[in-house]
Amino acid sequence: MKALVLAGGSGTRLRPITHTAAKQLVPIANRPILFWALDSIAEAGIREVGMIVGHTKDEVRAAVGDGSAFGLSVTYLEQPQPLGLAHAVSVARDWLGDDDFCMYLGDNVLLGGVAPFVERFGRPGRSEDALVLLAKVDDPTRFGVAEFDTEGRLVRLVEKPSVPPSDLALVGVYFFSPAVHDAISQIRPSARGELEITDAIDALITSGRIVDALAVDGFWKDLGDPEALLAGNRFMLLGIEGSVEGTVVDSSVDGPVVVEPGAVVERTVVRGPATIGRGARIVDAYVGPFSAIGPDCELRATEIQNSIVLAGARIDGVGPLDGCIIGRSAVVERRGHLPRATSVVVGDHSRLELA
Structure with a gap:
């Protein structure tokens, strides 16, 4: 056949x-x-x-x-x-x-x-x-x-x-x-x-x-x-087995979690099932269940769960995020100065829900 x-x-x-x-x-x-x-x-x-x-x-x-x-x-x-x-x-x-x-x-x-x-x-x-x-x-x-x-x-x-x-x-x-x-x-x-x-x-x-x-x-x-x-x-993600091959520093990793080689997790709580791709860097964050963080992503001061983050994306100072799909090399960050109005660039056929 x-x-x-x-x-x-x-x-x-x-x-x-x-x-x-x-x-x-x-x-x-x-x-x-x-x-x-x-x-x-x-x-x-x-x-x-x-x-x-x-x-x-x-x-x-x-x-x-x-x-x-x-x-x-x-x-x-x-x-x-x-x-x-x-x-x-x-x-x-x-x-x-x-x-x-x-x-x-x-x-x-x-x-x-x-x-x-x-x-x-x-x-x-x-x-x-x-x-x-x-x-x-x-x-x-x-x-x-x-x-x-x-x-x-x-x-x-x-x-x-x-x-x-x-x-x-x-x-x-x-x-x-x-x-x-x-x-x-x-x-x-x-x-x-x-x-x-x-x-x-x-x-x-x-x-x-x-x-x-x-x-x-x-x-x-x-x-x-x-x-x-x-x-x-x-x-x-329900079928994965935990495997930590990257670097985990001052962090809590519970449940089935994959941290691929080259990934760095610092001062972060990760609750499985979740997977963190090669070369990703997660700092001062919370990564909740059913999250797939792609390779070479950077997450700082971020809370996220039940989401897919594609390769090279950067999320800084944002959350809680739930049920999100973040595209390749996208940037989601919190503005650190006044005015604090939300500023977005949203592509064709996108959907944006704000709390």
Whole structure:
């Protein structure tokens, strides 16, 4: 079985963070979202990965390389425009050949991995041509949604329905046999101008092919918006083991906390789960639970928790901060002179909440 990983798209819901970075490379627990997906694929025993890339292809290539760091062999496949998930499969048609494959959306995280589903779909004598994973969601109108008949059989998938037939949304991990290529050739662009994977799966069902559906038990998130990104950060931090390799001076470090090599923590209280990246400097501060402080950040006289601070950011004399995403090399500081009015520079598509 091969894996097709989607790492294109523009990440509009995560702007302004994604104005300067691929959304799949935004970190949770100080690792890019995409890396968690690649770990999951490797742990399932898949070795060949086709990676769909778009306008951020150079950044993705620089981060992932040839895949050997993950125990994978990665081939890059360029999708000139983001014309839908089924279109991405058609872009990869020649590379996929006649192999079964797992399609994994690179901005999703699935706690527990995909190994059980790879084993199920790869079993000898399998009758189904597709396996879709489902999870209950609060707002099904944002997702592809499953509809079942009275006997519990999957009969239809609806993309972003205004009246959802259920609260079971498609998780961003799919399994297909080569039969999906014929199904994609039968569909037409949706009202959004995209080739929808839900339409392709529907085409499999209507042609008499068997499509299996399983509900996932563990945590799953599409990390396409700030609230989901923070939730993904929290869940991934719950799984870390404490490791202090940096320098800790006159400080209290409690719970599972990672202090990476080169980081310095002085006169600071750190409550885990939390992670502090290489080269960061934290002085006279409080770093509360579910905080991921990126490499080369500087925090002084600051109180922060439940937040993501990206590489090179500086925060001075500010707090308490809760539920924040601070971009690369951003500066957040308290003015030390009069007048004390708040002064901000806020980029496009930002959101600022003031106490």
